[in-house]
Amino acid sequence: xxxxxxxxxxxxxxxxxxxxxxxxxxxxxxxxxxxxxxxxxxxxxxxxxxxxxxxxxxxxxxxxxxxxxxxxxxxxxxxxxxxxxxxxxxxxxxxxxxxx
Amino acid sequence: xxxxxxxxxxxxxxxxxxxxxxxxxxxxxxxxxxxxxxxxxxxxxxxxxxxxxxxxxxxxxxxxxxxxxxxxxxxxxxxxxxxxxxxxxxxxxxxxxxxxxxxxxxxxxxxxxxxxxxxxxxxxxxxxxxxxxxxxxxxxxxxxxxxxxxxxxxxxxxxxxxxxxxxxxxxxxxxxxxxxxxx
Numbered sequence: 001x002x003x004x005x006x007x008x009x010x011x012x013x014x015x016x017x018x019x020x021x022x023x024x025x026x027x028x029x030x031x032x033x034x035x036x037x038x039x040x041x042x043x044x045x046x047x048x049x050x051x052x053x054x055x056x057x058x059x060x061x062x063x064x065x066x067x068x069x070x071x072x073x074x075x076x077x078x079x080x081x082x083x084x085x086x087x088x089x090x091x092x093x094x095x096x097x098x099x100x
Numbered sequence: 101x102x103x104x105x106x107x108x109x110x111x112x113x114x115x116x117x118x119x120x121x122x123x124x125x126x127x128x129x130x131x132x133x134x135x136x137x138x139x140x141x142x143x144x145x146x147x148x149x150x151x152x153x154x155x156x157x158x159x160x161x162x163x164x165x166x167x168x169x170x171x172x173x174x175x176x177x178x179x180x181x182x183x184x185x186x187x188x189x190x191x192x193x194x195x196x197x198x199x200x201x202x203x204x205x206x207x208x209x210x211x212x213x214x215x216x217x218x219x220x221x222x223x224x225x226x227x228x229x230x231x232x233x234x235x236x237x238x239x240x241x242x243x244x245x246x247x248x249x250x251x252x253x254x255x256x257x258x259x260x261x262x263x264x265x266x267x268x269x270x271x272x273x274x275x276x277x278x279x280x281x282x283x
Binding site: 002005006007008009010012013014015016017018019020021023024025027029030032033034036037040043044047048050051056057059060062063064066067068069070071072073074075077078079080081082084090 | 110113114117121124125128129131132137140141144147148151154155158159160162163166167170171174175178179182183185186201202204205208209212213215216217219241245246248249250253254257261264265267268269271272275276278
């Protein structure tokens with residue numbers, strides 16, 4: 001096997017790109033995809049760490065993250081759709097209802 | 101110390117890792133850079149498949165299968181549905197309204213990349229067990245192998261995720277049926 005550090009480095013690069021997109025993009029859908037990207041990077045880290053430490057619990061943790069991410073996508077996309085029905089936009093710059 | 105059973109499998113893994121890593125990064129860049137959300141979704145698809153291949157390389161077979169089925173199958177289809185519902189022709193302006201946001205983003209990105217490069221180059225990966233790198237089949241993530249801790253040590257968390265999924269489904273339906281009161 002190649003060194004697990006390479007997998008970790010790739011995961012951190014993916015996480016960085018996801019964080020970049022989350023901070024730079026203004027489309028709620030694309031921001032959501034960037035969150036998924038970051039979750040995937042963390043999953044990759046957990047799998048490679050679990051392999052390096054010879055521990056299956058890393059993969060169990062990835063399984064739970066997958067489930068939580070699926071639930072998050074369902075609710076998040078429903079919220080985006082209902083915001084779109086209300087405001088006819090998916091841009092987060094247009095949404096300022098909670099401003100005091 | 102012979103960490104590798106044979107050189108060929110090491111070469112295959114290294115080659116597959118390089119190809120898949122490039123594909124994953126290209127997909128991730130597409131997600132962030134594409135103006136059309138559909139292209140972003142396609143880039144995300146590429147990254148998800150690449151990460152699934154990386155799971156297989158690390159013998160996490162069940163996780164790889166779940167990744168393809170749940171993420172590339174269900175989640176991405178949901179994303180595409182919503183993109184089609186919202187409309188793909190909405191152009192997004194690229195002007196930045198938050199002050200210093202670009203500087204902030206650049207600082208964060210630089211810090212994380214520097215950390216990654218530093219860990220990769222200078223780190224000795226001491227968390228690798230002292231007996232050398234493990235044999236490839238030690239953590240073979242088959243369905244039986246992953247299910248064993250899942251249904252013994254983590255059974256409470258497993259039941260909690262079942263509850264979570266039910267609540268999420270109910271919440272999504274409630275949001276979809278929500279109507280503003282006519283006032």
